Amino acid sequence: MKYKSFLIKYGEIGVKGKNRYMFEDALMKQIRTALKEVEGKFNVSKELGRIYVDMDGDYDYEEAIDRLSKVFGIVGICPMVRIESKDYENLKVKVVEYVDAVYPYKNFTFKVDTRRADKSFPGTSESINAELGEVILNAFPEMKVNVRKPDVLIKVEIRTYINIYSVEIPGPGGMPIGTNGSAMLLLSGGIDSPVAGYMIAKRGVRVEAVYFHAPPYTSERAKRKVIELAELVSKYSGPLNLHIINFTDIQLAIYEHCPHDELTIIMRRYMMKIAERIAVENGDQALITGESIGQVASQTIQSLLTTDAAATLPVFRPLIGFDKQEIVEISEKIGTYETSIQPYEDCCTIFVAKHPVTKPVLENIERSEEKLEGIIDELMEKAMETKERILVKA
Numbered sequence: 001m002k003y004k005s006f007l008i009k010y011g012e013i014g015v016k017g018k019n020r021y022m023f024e025d026a027l028m029k030q031i032r033t034a035l036k037e038v039e040g041k042f043n044v045s046k047e048l049g050r051i052y053v054d055m056d057g058d059y060d061y062e063e064a065i066d067r068l069s070k071v072f073g074i075v076g077i078c079p080m081v082r083i084e085s086k087d088y089e090n091l092k093v094k095v096v097e098y099v100d101a102v103y104p105y106k107n108f109t110f111k112v113d114t115r116r117a118d119k120s121f122p123g124t125s126e127s128i129n130a131e132l133g134e135v136i137l138n139a140f141p142e143m144k145v146n147v148r149k150p151d152v153l154i155k156v157e158i159r160t161y162i163n164i165y166s167v168e169i170p171g172p173g174g175m176p177i178g179t180n181g182s183a184m185l186l187l188s189g190g191i192d193s194p195v196a197g198y199m200i201a202k203r204g205v206r207v208e209a210v211y212f213h214a215p216p217y218t219s220e221r222a223k224r225k226v227i228e229l230a231e232l233v234s235k236y237s238g239p240l241n242l243h244i245i246n247f248t249d250i251q252l253a254i255y256e257h258c259p260h261d262e263l264t265i266i267m268r269r270y271m272m273k274i275a276e277r278i279a280v281e282n283g284d285q286a287l288i289t290g291e292s293i294g295q296v297a298s299q300t301i302q303s304l305l306t307t308d309a310a311a312t313l314p315v316f317r318p319l320i321g322f323d324k325q326e327i328v329e330i331s332e333k334i335g336t337y338e339t340s341i342q343p344y345e346d347c348c349t350i351f352v353a354k355h356p357v358t359k360p361v362l363e364n365i366e367r368s369e370e371k372l373e374g375i376i377d378e379l380m381e382k383a384m385e386t387k388e389r390i391l392v393k394a
Protein backbone atom coordinates (compact mmCIF):
# COMPACT_ATOMS: atom_id res chain seq x y z
CA MET A 1 0.00 0.00 0.00
CA LYS A 2 1.30 3.43 -0.93
CA TYR A 3 0.79 5.79 2.00
CA LYS A 4 -0.03 9.42 1.36
CA SER A 5 0.82 10.62 4.87
CA PHE A 6 3.17 10.04 7.77
CA LEU A 7 2.51 10.93 11.37
CA ILE A 8 5.75 12.07 13.00
CA LYS A 9 6.14 11.35 16.70
CA TYR A 10 8.62 13.39 18.66
CA GLY A 11 10.03 13.18 22.17
CA GLU A 12 8.29 15.02 24.96
CA ILE A 13 11.40 15.88 26.97
CA GLY A 14 12.25 19.55 26.85
CA VAL A 15 9.26 20.42 24.72
CA LYS A 16 6.73 21.29 27.37
CA GLY A 17 5.30 24.74 27.79
CA LYS A 18 6.41 27.82 25.94
CA ASN A 19 9.35 26.20 24.11
CA ARG A 20 7.23 23.61 22.43
CA TYR A 21 6.51 25.56 19.24
CA MET A 22 10.21 26.36 18.81
CA PHE A 23 11.05 22.69 19.05
CA GLU A 24 8.27 21.78 16.62
CA ASP A 25 9.25 24.46 14.11
CA ALA A 26 12.91 23.43 14.24
CA LEU A 27 11.90 19.82 13.71
CA MET A 28 9.67 20.72 10.75
CA LYS A 29 12.54 22.66 9.21
CA GLN A 30 14.87 19.66 9.56
CA ILE A 31 12.24 17.34 8.09
CA ARG A 32 11.85 19.65 5.08
CA THR A 33 15.64 19.78 4.61
CA ALA A 34 15.90 15.99 4.79
CA LEU A 35 13.07 15.46 2.29
CA LYS A 36 14.52 17.96 -0.19
CA GLU A 37 16.84 15.19 -1.34
CA VAL A 38 13.98 12.73 -1.95
CA GLU A 39 12.05 12.34 -5.18
CA GLY A 40 8.47 13.55 -4.69
CA LYS A 41 6.49 16.48 -3.32
CA PHE A 42 6.13 16.74 0.43
CA ASN A 43 4.14 19.02 2.63
CA VAL A 44 5.06 19.28 6.32
CA SER A 45 2.44 20.64 8.71
CA LYS A 46 1.52 20.55 12.37
CA GLU A 47 -1.51 20.23 14.55
CA LEU A 48 -1.50 20.35 18.34
CA GLY A 49 1.01 17.71 19.48
CA ARG A 50 1.37 16.17 16.02
CA ILE A 51 3.52 16.75 12.94
CA TYR A 52 2.44 15.36 9.58
CA VAL A 53 4.17 14.81 6.27
CA ASP A 54 1.78 14.59 3.32
CA MET A 55 2.84 13.44 -0.10
CA ASP A 56 1.45 14.96 -3.24
CA GLY A 57 1.57 12.32 -5.97
CA ASP A 58 4.25 9.68 -6.38
CA TYR A 59 7.35 9.59 -4.20
CA ASP A 60 10.21 7.29 -3.19
CA TYR A 61 8.91 5.57 -0.03
CA GLU A 62 12.14 3.80 0.96
CA GLU A 63 14.22 6.92 0.54
CA ALA A 64 11.70 9.07 2.42
CA ILE A 65 11.70 6.66 5.37
CA ASP A 66 15.49 6.41 5.30
CA ARG A 67 15.85 10.21 5.42
CA LEU A 68 13.21 10.67 8.12
CA SER A 69 14.74 7.96 10.30
CA LYS A 70 17.89 10.12 10.53
CA VAL A 71 16.21 13.37 11.58
CA PHE A 72 17.07 14.09 15.22
CA GLY A 73 14.01 14.80 17.33
CA ILE A 74 11.87 12.15 15.65
CA VAL A 75 11.11 9.13 17.83
CA GLY A 76 8.71 7.39 15.45
CA ILE A 77 7.46 7.57 11.88
CA CYS A 78 3.96 6.17 11.40
CA PRO A 79 2.74 5.63 7.84
CA MET A 80 -0.95 6.48 8.15
CA VAL A 81 -4.24 6.82 6.37
CA ARG A 82 -6.12 10.09 6.87
CA ILE A 83 -9.86 10.27 6.51
CA GLU A 84 -11.31 13.72 6.04
CA SER A 85 -14.95 12.73 6.64
CA LYS A 86 -16.13 12.32 10.22
CA ASP A 87 -18.91 9.96 9.20
CA TYR A 88 -18.90 6.92 11.51
CA GLU A 89 -20.14 4.43 8.90
CA ASN A 90 -17.46 5.64 6.52
CA LEU A 91 -14.85 5.15 9.26
CA LYS A 92 -15.89 1.51 9.65
CA VAL A 93 -15.44 0.91 5.92
CA LYS A 94 -12.07 2.65 5.91
CA VAL A 95 -10.73 0.72 8.90
CA VAL A 96 -11.51 -2.57 7.16
CA GLU A 97 -9.91 -1.32 3.93
CA TYR A 98 -6.85 -0.25 5.92
CA VAL A 99 -6.39 -3.64 7.58
CA ASP A 100 -6.87 -5.42 4.27
CA ALA A 101 -4.35 -3.25 2.45
CA VAL A 102 -1.64 -3.29 5.13
CA TYR A 103 -1.86 -6.94 6.22
CA PRO A 104 -2.19 -9.44 3.36
CA TYR A 105 -2.07 -12.33 5.90
CA LYS A 106 -4.69 -12.06 8.60
CA ASN A 107 -3.68 -14.70 11.14
CA PHE A 108 -2.63 -12.33 13.93
CA THR A 109 -4.13 -10.84 17.07
CA PHE A 110 -5.08 -7.18 17.28
CA LYS A 111 -6.63 -4.46 19.37
CA VAL A 112 -8.17 -1.15 18.33
CA ASP A 113 -6.93 1.84 20.32
CA THR A 114 -9.03 4.97 19.77
CA ARG A 115 -8.16 8.49 20.90
CA ARG A 116 -11.18 10.77 20.69
CA ALA A 117 -9.54 14.21 20.78
CA ASP A 118 -12.61 15.65 19.00
CA LYS A 119 -15.21 15.23 21.72
CA SER A 120 -18.05 16.03 19.34
CA PHE A 121 -17.53 12.66 17.68
CA PRO A 122 -20.27 10.26 18.89
CA GLY A 123 -19.58 7.53 21.48
CA THR A 124 -16.64 7.01 23.81
CA SER A 125 -13.16 5.73 22.99
CA GLU A 126 -14.11 2.37 24.53
CA SER A 127 -17.34 2.04 22.57
CA ILE A 128 -15.55 2.92 19.32
CA ASN A 129 -12.80 0.36 20.10
CA ALA A 130 -15.43 -2.32 20.61
CA GLU A 131 -17.44 -1.47 17.50
CA LEU A 132 -14.47 -1.15 15.16
CA GLY A 133 -13.06 -4.39 16.61
CA GLU A 134 -16.27 -6.14 15.78
CA VAL A 135 -16.39 -4.74 12.25
CA ILE A 136 -12.83 -5.99 11.64
CA LEU A 137 -13.63 -9.45 13.06
CA ASN A 138 -16.69 -9.71 10.85
CA ALA A 139 -14.66 -8.83 7.77
CA PHE A 140 -11.71 -11.09 8.64
CA PRO A 141 -12.81 -13.98 10.87
CA GLU A 142 -9.28 -15.44 10.96
CA MET A 143 -8.12 -12.45 13.03
CA LYS A 144 -8.44 -12.54 16.85
CA VAL A 145 -8.67 -9.85 19.49
CA ASN A 146 -6.05 -9.76 22.24
CA VAL A 147 -6.44 -6.73 24.45
CA ARG A 148 -3.43 -7.43 26.67
CA LYS A 149 -0.69 -8.28 24.18
CA PRO A 150 -1.87 -7.80 20.61
CA ASP A 151 0.43 -8.50 17.66
CA VAL A 152 -0.95 -5.36 16.03
CA LEU A 153 -2.29 -2.23 17.70
CA ILE A 154 -4.57 -0.36 15.33
CA LYS A 155 -4.58 3.28 16.34
CA VAL A 156 -7.51 5.48 15.43
CA GLU A 157 -7.10 9.16 16.29
CA ILE A 158 -10.15 11.35 15.93
CA ARG A 159 -8.88 14.91 15.60
CA THR A 160 -9.49 17.55 12.90
CA TYR A 161 -9.40 14.54 10.60
CA ILE A 162 -9.20 10.87 11.46
CA ASN A 163 -5.80 9.15 11.42
CA ILE A 164 -5.43 5.38 11.19
CA TYR A 165 -2.05 3.76 11.71
CA SER A 166 -0.52 0.64 13.21
CA VAL A 167 3.13 0.68 12.24
CA GLU A 168 5.80 2.80 13.93
CA ILE A 169 9.25 2.95 12.38
CA PRO A 170 11.78 4.14 14.99
CA GLY A 171 13.46 7.52 14.58
CA PRO A 172 16.85 8.44 16.07
CA GLY A 173 15.49 10.44 19.04
CA GLY A 174 17.48 13.42 20.31
CA MET A 175 16.69 17.09 19.65
CA PRO A 176 16.22 18.86 16.30
CA ILE A 177 19.37 20.45 14.88
CA GLY A 178 19.41 24.17 15.56
CA THR A 179 17.77 24.02 18.99
CA ASN A 180 21.04 23.97 20.95
CA GLY A 181 23.62 26.26 19.38
CA SER A 182 26.59 25.23 17.27
CA ALA A 183 29.99 23.64 17.74
CA MET A 184 33.17 22.85 15.82
CA LEU A 185 34.12 19.18 15.41
CA LEU A 186 37.78 18.23 15.01
CA LEU A 187 37.26 15.55 12.39
CA SER A 188 40.06 13.11 11.61
CA GLY A 189 39.82 10.04 9.43
CA GLY A 190 39.45 7.70 12.42
CA ILE A 191 36.54 5.86 13.98
CA ASP A 192 35.97 8.16 16.94
CA SER A 193 35.51 11.74 15.77
CA PRO A 194 32.60 11.05 13.35
CA VAL A 195 30.81 9.29 16.22
CA ALA A 196 31.53 12.24 18.53
CA GLY A 197 30.06 14.63 15.94
CA TYR A 198 26.97 12.46 15.58
CA MET A 199 26.43 12.37 19.34
CA ILE A 200 26.64 16.12 19.85
CA ALA A 201 24.49 16.80 16.78
CA LYS A 202 21.92 14.43 18.28
CA ARG A 203 21.48 16.90 21.13
CA GLY A 204 20.31 19.54 18.67
CA VAL A 205 23.71 21.20 18.17
CA ARG A 206 24.52 22.35 14.65
CA VAL A 207 28.01 21.07 13.85
CA GLU A 208 30.68 22.11 11.46
CA ALA A 209 34.04 20.41 11.12
CA VAL A 210 37.73 21.08 10.67
CA TYR A 211 40.28 18.63 9.27
CA PHE A 212 44.05 19.16 9.43
CA HIS A 213 46.05 17.58 6.68
CA ALA A 214 49.77 17.57 6.01
CA PRO A 215 50.50 17.26 2.31
CA PRO A 216 52.63 15.69 0.93
CA TYR A 217 52.87 13.50 4.06
CA THR A 218 49.13 12.87 3.91
CA SER A 219 47.49 12.08 0.58
CA GLU A 220 44.57 13.41 -1.43
CA ARG A 221 42.84 10.08 -0.74
CA ALA A 222 43.14 10.62 3.02
CA LYS A 223 41.44 13.98 2.52
CA ARG A 224 38.77 12.39 0.32
CA LYS A 225 38.10 9.89 3.11
CA VAL A 226 37.46 12.70 5.61
CA ILE A 227 35.10 14.45 3.17
CA GLU A 228 33.25 11.14 2.84
CA LEU A 229 33.01 10.83 6.63
CA ALA A 230 31.64 14.37 6.83
CA GLU A 231 29.03 13.39 4.22
CA LEU A 232 27.98 10.41 6.31
CA VAL A 233 27.68 12.56 9.45
CA SER A 234 25.65 15.10 7.44
CA LYS A 235 22.98 12.48 6.81
CA TYR A 236 22.08 13.11 10.44
CA SER A 237 23.38 16.60 11.12
CA GLY A 238 22.13 18.14 7.89
CA PRO A 239 24.47 20.01 5.51
CA LEU A 240 27.70 21.02 7.24
CA ASN A 241 30.73 23.15 6.51
CA LEU A 242 34.02 21.25 6.46
CA HIS A 243 37.12 23.43 6.80
CA ILE A 244 40.40 21.93 5.64
CA ILE A 245 43.65 23.37 6.95
CA ASN A 246 47.15 22.70 5.71
CA PHE A 247 49.06 21.85 8.89
CA THR A 248 52.35 20.73 7.33
CA ASP A 249 54.52 23.74 8.16
CA ILE A 250 53.35 23.86 11.77
CA GLN A 251 54.09 20.17 12.15
CA LEU A 252 57.53 20.50 10.64
CA ALA A 253 58.32 23.43 12.94
CA ILE A 254 57.22 21.48 16.00
CA TYR A 255 59.27 18.51 14.80
CA GLU A 256 62.32 20.65 14.36
CA HIS A 257 62.16 22.72 17.56
CA CYS A 258 60.36 20.72 20.25
CA PRO A 259 61.20 17.52 22.17
CA HIS A 260 60.01 14.54 20.18
CA ASP A 261 58.24 12.86 23.07
CA GLU A 262 55.96 15.93 23.24
CA LEU A 263 55.19 16.14 19.52
CA THR A 264 51.67 14.75 19.63
CA ILE A 265 50.52 16.83 22.54
CA ILE A 266 51.98 20.07 21.16
CA MET A 267 50.51 19.34 17.75
CA ARG A 268 47.12 18.67 19.30
CA ARG A 269 47.30 21.98 21.18
CA TYR A 270 47.90 23.89 17.94
CA MET A 271 45.02 22.05 16.30
CA MET A 272 42.82 23.20 19.16
CA LYS A 273 44.00 26.79 18.80
CA ILE A 274 43.28 26.90 15.07
CA ALA A 275 39.96 25.06 15.47
CA GLU A 276 39.00 27.62 18.09
CA ARG A 277 39.86 30.53 15.83
CA ILE A 278 37.62 29.22 13.07
CA ALA A 279 34.92 28.37 15.61
CA VAL A 280 34.95 31.89 17.06
CA GLU A 281 34.87 33.43 13.57
CA ASN A 282 31.73 31.43 12.88
CA GLY A 283 30.03 31.99 16.23
CA ASP A 284 30.37 28.41 17.49
CA GLN A 285 30.19 27.95 21.24
CA ALA A 286 32.28 24.79 21.75
CA LEU A 287 34.79 22.36 20.26
CA ILE A 288 34.17 18.62 19.87
CA THR A 289 36.76 15.82 19.78
CA GLY A 290 36.56 12.04 19.66
CA GLU A 291 38.82 11.43 22.66
CA SER A 292 38.15 8.99 25.49
CA ILE A 293 40.12 8.56 28.71
CA GLY A 294 43.23 6.43 28.35
CA GLN A 295 42.70 5.28 24.78
CA VAL A 296 46.19 6.38 23.75
CA ALA A 297 49.06 8.34 25.34
CA SER A 298 47.60 11.64 24.21
CA GLN A 299 44.32 10.82 25.93
CA THR A 300 45.39 10.31 29.54
CA ILE A 301 43.71 12.71 31.95
CA GLN A 302 46.91 14.78 32.14
CA SER A 303 47.10 14.94 28.33
CA LEU A 304 43.48 15.94 28.01
CA LEU A 305 43.98 18.70 30.59
CA THR A 306 47.03 19.96 28.72
CA THR A 307 45.08 19.95 25.45
CA ASP A 308 42.14 21.75 27.09
CA ALA A 309 44.42 24.51 28.33
CA ALA A 310 45.14 25.47 24.69
CA ALA A 311 41.53 26.51 24.14
CA THR A 312 39.20 28.86 25.96
CA LEU A 313 36.02 27.41 24.47
CA PRO A 314 34.65 24.34 26.26
CA VAL A 315 35.73 21.05 24.66
CA PHE A 316 32.96 18.46 24.34
CA ARG A 317 34.17 14.87 24.40
CA PRO A 318 31.02 12.77 24.22
CA LEU A 319 33.02 9.50 24.04
CA ILE A 320 35.01 10.21 27.20
CA GLY A 321 33.77 7.14 29.11
CA PHE A 322 33.29 4.77 26.19
CA ASP A 323 35.26 1.63 25.38
CA LYS A 324 36.52 1.22 21.83
CA GLN A 325 34.02 -1.58 21.21
CA GLU A 326 31.12 0.64 22.23
CA ILE A 327 32.34 3.38 19.87
CA VAL A 328 32.71 0.84 17.05
CA GLU A 329 29.12 -0.29 17.59
CA ILE A 330 27.78 3.25 17.19
CA SER A 331 29.94 3.85 14.12
CA GLU A 332 28.55 0.67 12.56
CA LYS A 333 25.02 1.76 13.40
CA ILE A 334 25.42 5.21 11.85
CA GLY A 335 27.33 3.88 8.83
CA THR A 336 30.74 5.51 9.28
CA TYR A 337 32.73 2.42 10.33
CA GLU A 338 33.56 1.01 6.87
CA THR A 339 34.91 4.36 5.72
CA SER A 340 36.81 5.01 8.96
CA ILE A 341 38.78 1.76 8.76
CA GLN A 342 40.11 2.47 5.28
CA PRO A 343 43.86 2.56 5.88
CA TYR A 344 44.91 6.08 4.93
CA GLU A 345 47.55 8.02 6.78
CA ASP A 346 46.68 10.73 9.33
CA CYS A 347 49.00 13.63 10.05
CA CYS A 348 49.13 12.68 13.74
CA THR A 349 50.46 9.22 12.99
CA ILE A 350 53.24 10.41 10.70
CA PHE A 351 55.07 12.66 13.14
CA VAL A 352 54.81 10.43 16.15
CA ALA A 353 57.42 9.65 18.82
CA LYS A 354 58.28 6.11 19.86
CA HIS A 355 57.72 6.96 23.51
CA PRO A 356 55.37 9.92 23.83
CA VAL A 357 54.87 11.55 27.22
CA THR A 358 51.84 10.09 28.94
CA LYS A 359 51.73 12.52 31.85
CA PRO A 360 52.54 15.91 30.37
CA VAL A 361 52.86 18.84 32.75
CA LEU A 362 51.42 22.04 31.31
CA GLU A 363 54.36 24.26 32.39
CA ASN A 364 56.86 21.95 30.68
CA ILE A 365 54.82 21.84 27.50
CA GLU A 366 54.49 25.62 27.48
CA ARG A 367 58.24 25.91 27.99
CA SER A 368 58.82 23.65 24.99
CA GLU A 369 56.41 25.74 22.94
CA GLU A 370 58.48 28.84 23.73
CA LYS A 371 61.00 27.42 21.26
CA LEU A 372 58.46 28.22 18.54
CA GLU A 373 58.34 31.89 19.50
CA GLY A 374 59.00 34.21 16.59
CA ILE A 375 57.76 31.74 13.99
CA ILE A 376 54.55 30.18 15.21
CA ASP A 377 52.29 33.24 14.92
CA GLU A 378 53.16 33.63 11.28
CA LEU A 379 52.78 29.89 10.66
CA MET A 380 49.34 29.97 12.26
CA GLU A 381 48.35 32.93 10.06
CA LYS A 382 49.61 31.11 7.00
CA ALA A 383 47.75 27.95 7.99
CA MET A 384 44.56 29.98 8.34
CA GLU A 385 45.11 31.33 4.84
CA THR A 386 45.16 27.78 3.43
CA LYS A 387 41.63 27.21 4.73
CA GLU A 388 39.42 25.54 2.19
CA ARG A 389 35.71 25.38 2.97
CA ILE A 390 33.49 22.69 1.54
CA LEU A 391 29.74 22.57 2.06
CA VAL A 392 29.11 18.88 2.60
CA LYS A 393 25.72 17.22 2.24
CA ALA A 394 24.59 13.68 1.76
Ligand SMILES: Nc1ncnc2c1ncn2[C@@H]1O[C@H](COP(=O)(O)OP(=O)(O)OP(=O)(O)O)[C@@H](O)[C@H]1O
Binds near residue numbers: 189210289295
Ligand atom coordinates in the same frame (compact mmCIF):
# COMPACT_ATOMS: atom_id res chain seq x y z
N1 LIG B 1 44.01 15.42 11.43
C1 LIG B 1 43.06 15.79 12.29
N2 LIG B 1 42.17 16.75 11.94
C2 LIG B 1 41.20 17.13 12.81
N3 LIG B 1 41.05 16.61 14.03
C3 LIG B 1 41.92 15.67 14.44
C4 LIG B 1 42.97 15.21 13.61
N4 LIG B 1 43.66 14.26 14.27
C5 LIG B 1 43.07 14.14 15.46
N5 LIG B 1 42.02 14.97 15.59
C6 LIG B 1 41.12 15.16 16.77
O1 LIG B 1 41.78 14.74 17.94
C7 LIG B 1 41.11 13.60 18.50
C8 LIG B 1 42.12 12.61 19.02
O2 LIG B 1 42.90 12.16 17.96
P1 LIG B 1 43.72 10.79 18.07
O3 LIG B 1 44.37 10.55 16.77
O4 LIG B 1 44.52 10.80 19.31
O5 LIG B 1 42.56 9.84 18.44
P2 LIG B 1 41.68 8.71 17.85
O6 LIG B 1 41.10 8.07 19.04
O7 LIG B 1 42.41 7.89 16.86
O8 LIG B 1 40.50 9.57 17.17
P3 LIG B 1 39.82 9.36 15.79
O9 LIG B 1 39.35 7.94 15.77
O10 LIG B 1 38.72 10.37 15.78
O11 LIG B 1 40.90 9.64 14.77
C9 LIG B 1 40.26 13.03 17.37
O12 LIG B 1 39.15 12.33 17.87
C10 LIG B 1 39.87 14.28 16.64
O13 LIG B 1 38.77 14.91 17.27
